[in-house]
Amino acid sequence: MKKKVLVLFGGVSSEHEVSLCSASSVISRIPTDRYEIRTMGITKDGRFLLYSGDPALLPEGRWLEDESKLEDAVISCDRSHHGIIHLATCEIEYIDVVFPVLHGKNGEDGTMQGLLEISGIPYVGCDTASSAICMDKAVTNAMADFSGIPQAKWTAFNKNAYLSEKNALLNNAVDKLGFPIFVKPANAGSSVGISKATSIEELEAACNLAFEHDKKIVLEEGIDGYEVECAVLGNDEPIASVVGEIVACNDFYDYDAKYLANKSELHIPARLPADKLEEVRRAAVKAYTALGCAGLTRVDFFVRKSDGLVMLNEPNTIPGFTSISMYPKLFEASGIPYPELIDKLLNYAIER
Numbered sequence: 001m002k003k004k005v006l007v008l009f010g011g012v013s014s015e016h017e018v019s020l021c022s023a024s025s026v027i028s029r030i031p032t033d034r035y036e037i038r039t040m041g042i043t044k045d046g047r048f049l050l051y052s053g054d055p056a057l058l059p060e061g062r063w064l065e066d067e068s069k070l071e072d073a074v075i076s077c078d079r080s081h082h083g084i085i086h087l088a089t090c091e092i093e094y095i096d097v098v099f100p101v102l103h104g105k106n107g108e109d110g111t112m113q114g115l116l117e118i119s120g121i122p123y124v125g126c127d128t129a130s131s132a133i134c135m136d137k138a139v140t141n142a143m144a145d146f147s148g149i150p151q152a153k154w155t156a157f158n159k160n161a162y163l164s165e166k167n168a169l170l171n172n173a174v175d176k177l178g179f180p181i182f183v184k185p186a187n188a189g190s191s192v193g194i195s196k197a198t199s200i201e202e203l204e205a206a207c208n209l210a211f212e213h214d215k216k217i218v219l220e221e222g223i224d225g226y227e228v229e230c231a232v233l234g235n236d237e238p239i240a241s242v243v244g245e246i247v248a249c250n251d252f253y254d255y256d257a258k259y260l261a262n263k264s265e266l267h268i269p270a271r272l273p274a275d276k277l278e279e280v281r282r283a284a285v286k287a288y289t290a291l292g293c294a295g296l297t298r299v300d301f302f303v304r305k306s307d308g309l310v311m312l313n314e315p316n317t318i319p320g321f322t323s324i325s326m327y328p329k330l331f332e333a334s335g336i337p338y339p340e341l342i343d344k345l346l347n348y349a350i351e352r
């Protein structure tokens with residue numbers, strides 16, 4: 001019997017558009033001999049719509065153009081339903097497993113995972129707590145320190161503290177971190193709101209920008225390193241992929257370098273010695289376990305140029321999933337083709 005999978009896409013998130021691209025790829029690669037597919041979009045203002053059209057129309061929001069392919073439906077939080085409710089008819093439809101292909105807020109941050117947890121439907125990826133920990137860069141950094149995982153020196157503060165004691169906070173940060181300093185909203189993604197400061201004036205501007213996206217911000221010592229990424233897959237005995245490397249076409253891997261410029265380079269495997277790559281893979285599994293991840297996560301590191309130290313940058317619990325995205329490419333290079341990867345992820349969800 002085929003299992004019924006519900007793919008969620010879109011979402012109330014600054015990464016809504018990225019999700020549409022990821023989901024379009026995922027949907028078209030789910031093995032249809034084993035799974036029956038339902039697709040549900042969440043609009044930018046939070047409306048849930050079951051979509052029966054072509055997944056190729058997801059990017060640029062074109063899935064919303066044909067009303068006849070859309071139907072109001074919601075995920076039921078009643079465990080006995082184990083599925084979705086069609087709102088026009090009140091009909092309940094059983095779902096075996098959910099694949100939330102949602103990036104950022106309201107999708108990757110534990111909130112959707114909480115809803116799915118209550119619904120009782122197995123879902124792909126990290127649970128509520130792990131998703132929430134990995135979404136918040138200050139909490140991730142604190143957990144990494146607690147687990148003895150090397151990373152950049154860092155500090156964090158919220159807007160209230162900043163408004164009342166700005167100069168002290170900025171001066172303390174400069175004393176602790178030195179320049180350059182990377183300033184980030186604690187909860188964001190796709191480099192939105194992140195900038196690099198090389199002077200106190202730039203630091204203030206960087207904080208103001210980051211505060212436009214979140215009421216808590218993280219400041220980090222700038223690392224001069226190779227930027228590498230490792231895909232991890234599994235539950236209790238996770239496996240790590242080969243390691244990939246990113247060479248940003250801009251000063252750092254900002255939004256433009258990620259999605260617009262199209263000139264950033266990916267190298268698979270990363271151009272580092274074999275023993276260093278092994279070290280990154282071990283560090284990726286260690287971070288995955290320490291952060292309570294399950295199903296999948298792409299763990300990003302810097303390998304510091306001065307001494308080769310492997311330093312955690314950040315985990316991405318729902319990484320990009322287009323055909324050119326790092327996560328599926330890394331497993332493809334590790335001998336797991338995209339459709340098989342999707343099948344494994346759905347199985348890990350059900351197993352858990």
Ligand SMILES: Nc1ncnc2c1ncn2[C@@H]1O[C@H](COP(=O)(O)OP(=O)(O)O)[C@@H](O)[C@H]1O
Pocket residue numbers: 152182184188189190191192194220221222223224227248252253254300313314
């Ligand atoms: N401490 C740091 N040192 C050097 N570069 C950094 C540092 N933190 C972030 N960057 C650069 O900024 C990019 C985005 O930061 P990241 O923390 O990965 O945020 P996001 O969740 O938006 O991807 C990174 O890919 C890297 O190029």
Ligand SMILES: [Mg+2]
Pocket residue numbers: 191300314
């Ligand atoms: Mg990143």
